[in-house]
Amino acid sequence: MQLFNGISVGSILLLAAVGLTITFGLMGIINMAHGEFIMIGAYTTYVVQLIFQKYFPGGFSAYVLVALVLSFLITALLGYLLEKIIIRYLYDRPEDSLLVTWGLSLILQQLARNIFGAPDVSVTSPKFLQGNVAIGANIDLPINRLAIxxxxILALGGVAYLLFRTKFGRNINATMQNRQMAAALGINTKRIDSLTFALGTGLAGLAGCAVTWIGSIGPSIGQDYIINAFITVVVGGAGTLLGTIFGSTFMGVGNTTLEYLTNPSIGQALVLILVIIILQFKPKGVFSLNSRKIDD
Incomplete structure (x- = not known):
């Protein structure tokens, strides 16, 4: 049961970190507003739930599918516009990107407070996501955690297929590894930048939809995940999906196991100590990626 709790926490971090490994690992943008895109995805789910409760009460359970799609599309669209307006002027300027996106995160949090209020709100899970699945005599696995x-897994598989089995994915890899050569071969690198950033933010919105099934949401919900998501990407290896899997599993299972053996405060401290030790021997992460952005 403790192992499943760790994997469950890791799956949430995986959703949050897959988008971050694209924007940070591949594009080299330190997006401190990534957590706020998680928040936007969560509030999108909340609004979709309210619409279904009011106008489609008979088909309330279907709101989950609509929310999953809209949380991805809305955050992807916002990410696309953000890249067009701000982010494209911050490439190769990591310090500026950190400060600008941090300021943007504060703006988005305040907008959420103005629109939805400061108190947390709750999303009602449909009946098919409630309850547990009995495994053996003493182990019950929550259905909502299994769904997350x-x-x-589906999101990771989709991203892997997109990056390694499609022309668009090959164009992304070519652009991030050698922009000048990619442009010389006819790839519209600016368009690739916009769509890649949109993909990363869309995945953050998808993570936001998922976290509404396990607790209440508020304007600062993204801050609960952004630090661990960054650690997940860095310790696993920025820009690699395999590294993201390792990092999320390490953080999820490591946190829950060490907290169970000690207490929450000591457990988190021990995990950070292990992260420091790993980075001493693997400064680029366990599964490092050699690319133009990282080598620079």
């Missing part, structure tokens, strides 16, 4: 794990 399934979504994380």
């Amino acid at each position: 794990l399934a979504i994380a």
Whole structure:
């Protein structure tokens, strides 16, 4: 049961970190507003739930599918516009990107407070996501956690297919590794930048939809995940999906196991100590990627 709790936490981090490994690992943008895109995805789910409760009460359970799609599309669209307006002027300027996106995160949090209020709100899970699945005599696995794990696996598989089995994915890799050569071969690198950033933010919105099934949401919900998501990407290896899997599993299972053996404060401290030790021997992460952005 403790192992499943760790994997469950890791699946949430995986959803949050897959988008971050694209924007940070591949594009080299330190997006401190990534957590706020998680928040936007969560509030999108909340609004969709309210619409279904008011106008489609008979088909309330279907709101989950609509929310999953809209949380991805809305945050992807916002990410696309953000890249067009601000982010494209911050490439190769990591310090500026950190400060600008941090300021943007504060703006988005305040907008959420103005629109939805400061108190947390709750999203009602449909009946098919409630309850537990009995495994053996003493182990009950929550259905909502299993659903999040399934979504994380599907999202990871979709991103892997996109990056390694499609022309668009090959163009992304070519642009991030050698922009000048990619442009010389006819690839519209500016368009690739916009769509890649949109993909990363869209995945953050998908993570936001998923986290509404396990607790209340508020304007600062993204801050609960952004630090661990960054650690996940860095310790696993920025820009690699395999590294993201390792990092999320390490953080999820490591946190829950060490907290169970000690207490929450000591457990988190021990995990950070292990992260420091790993980075001493693997400064680029366990599964490092050699690319133009990282080598620079």
